[in-house]
Amino acid sequence: MGTNYQDITIENLSRLFAEPPPDLEFRLNAEKRGDSLYMKAFGEECICGPDMITLSGRPEVGPRGLLVSLYATHAGPEQIRAEPFRSFRELPDSMAFQGAFSVNSEKVLVPHVPLIREKREMIQKVLGSGQDQSSQRGDFSFVLRPLPKIALLYIFYLEDEEFPPSATCLFSANALSFMPLDGLADTSEYTSKAIIRLIGL
DSSP, X not given: OOOHHHHHHHHHHHHXXXXXXXXXXXXXXXXXXXXXXXXXXXXXXXEXXXXXXXXXXXXXXXXXXXXXHHHHHHOOSSOOOOSSOEEGGGSTXXXXXXXXXXXXXXXXXXXXXXXXHHTHHHHHHHHBOOOOOOSOOXXXXXXXXXXXXXXXXXXXXXXXXXXXXXXXXXXXXXXXXXXXXXXXXXXXXXXHHHHHHHTTO
């Protein structure tokens, strides 16, 4: 029996591939091979086909597959514009999602800030954007690219005598051009989960 995520994913894919825009691979920043599109998603090799999404060669029937299908159906033709990065609360109509976003994308990382710092080079290698990391913010920071045209800036502060550790997640300036708002919240959540998985927790 298929999951609700899978059912919605298949519906999105069916609609997309029934009448794909002629520049679909450009919109997704993907490579077209036959009827399928190849790209990186959440640090894994992703194949987006007419009836299935795979990550690292395995069918993805859960939330990440749904997010890839939302990206595939919503991505516009413009190129990613990273700066200025925007907080989630700056995005239109985001207030209803703010609490869940903060808990699932930012606070979930706070207990692990020292370990994230220790393993940040590995995290960037797997999930990174390939962008110049010379402009650091906070005690340390990095830009990750969970989907080809969506970048997330993570800013971390270590604990000191006055303040506890903290983690902040910001979105590339035109992220809403490639994903609806609720999908962006979930994209950051599953990127944070990927960070936690990569540090071995």
